[in-house]
Amino acid sequence: MxxxxxxxxxxxxxxxxxxxxxxxxxxxxxxxxxxxxxxxxxxxxxxxxxxxxxxxxxxxxxxxxxxxxxxxxxxxxxxxxxxxxxxxxxxxxxxxxxxxxxxxxxxxxxxxxxxxxxxxxxxxxxxxxxxxxxxxxxxxxxxxxxSTILSGGSVRDRISLYLYKQYLAHQTLNFTISLNREELASFLCVDRSALSKELSLMQRDGLLSYHKNEFHLSECWLEQYDSTWAF
Incomplete structure (x- = not known):
């Protein structure tokens, strides 16, 4: 024991x-x-x-x-x-x-x-x-x-709301999440391939960069959100 x-x-x-x-x-x-x-x-x-x-x-x-x-x-x-x-x-x-x-x-x-x-x-x-x-x-x-995260209609919206939650929790634009890609797809209720595709598009658009479960959010991405909003 x-x-x-x-x-x-x-x-x-x-x-x-x-x-x-x-x-x-x-x-x-x-x-x-x-x-x-x-x-x-x-x-x-x-x-x-x-x-x-x-x-x-x-x-x-x-x-x-x-x-x-x-x-x-x-x-x-x-x-x-x-x-x-x-x-x-x-x-x-x-x-x-x-x-x-x-x-x-x-x-x-x-x-x-x-x-x-x-x-x-x-x-x-x-x-x-x-x-x-x-x-x-x-x-x-x-x-x-x-529920707020899932209220995002598109895959990109759900990803962004999830990453915003992580940004607030870590208080930095650079952080590591605890979920792998399959688990993140399950959490966001999206298809894994759709998730991977959208992350690649967001990286192409200069909103973020990532490697496995490590993320770096850009200032451009952060400007989308009201910093006073409590998640």
Whole structure:
């Protein structure tokens, strides 16, 4: 069994503003179970009943959804140890999951029984519930940002909106994204060949240059966007 320093988790957004003593009480009350998830395995499966909340402590995850034709769509590039998995379902145990969570690398996750979250208020842990609502709100905003990217009608518009998001996140015109070409096409819901063709055209037009997953955006490209707009 892999051993982790549980005291470090007090810095996680779920436990924000809890004292060390409060964290210890909450942690014991939740009785989280550590599980190892090898690369490419499903941690949570779309369609299953939401019974556990996942607290990632090591590794990288991808959030995906399978559409009726069987194609997998990437919903979130990766989840980090700051993310709480399936948070939007935590308050309603038994809700059917509308997406899957897959281990992108070998992962270690604490699983928390959602039903125990229902009794936090009775035990004086209302601060934790407020933190959970904040995380759910943040998760909703993340999916809203992806909806904004997909609202771009053309392939070029979707690429540009995605790269603008990356520019805001990195605060530089030069950055490396976490997705390969196939994964980026899945995230943008476009054909891979169409994506590659449009990137070549954008490079020809002087809007950007790229090599694999490394991008350099031009000042000309940046002028298309209002720098005050919050993504």
């Amino acid at each position: 892999r051993i982790f320093d549980e005291s470090r988790l007090i810095e996680h957004p779920l436990f924000q503003n809890l004292s060390k003593e409060q964290f210890a009480l909450v942690w014991n009350f939740l009785e989280p179970q550590m599980r190892a998830h090898p690369r490419s395995t499903l941690i949570f499966r779309q369609g299953d009943e939401a019974s556990n909340l996942g607290l990632l402590v090591e590794g990288q995850l991808r959030i995906e959804r399978t559409i009726p034709c069987g194609k997998r769509i990437l919903l979130q590039e990766e989840a980090s140890p700051d993310d709480l998995l399936c948070a939007s379902f935590a308050a309603v145990p038994g809700q059917q999951l509308t997406y899957s969570v897959r281990a992108h690398t070998d992962c270690f996750v604490y699983h928390i029984d959602c039903r125990r979250l229902l009794y936090l208020g009775e035990h004086g842990y209302s601060r934790l519930l407020l933190n959970l609502l904040t995380i759910i709100n943040s998760e909703s905003r993340s999916f809203a940002r992806r």
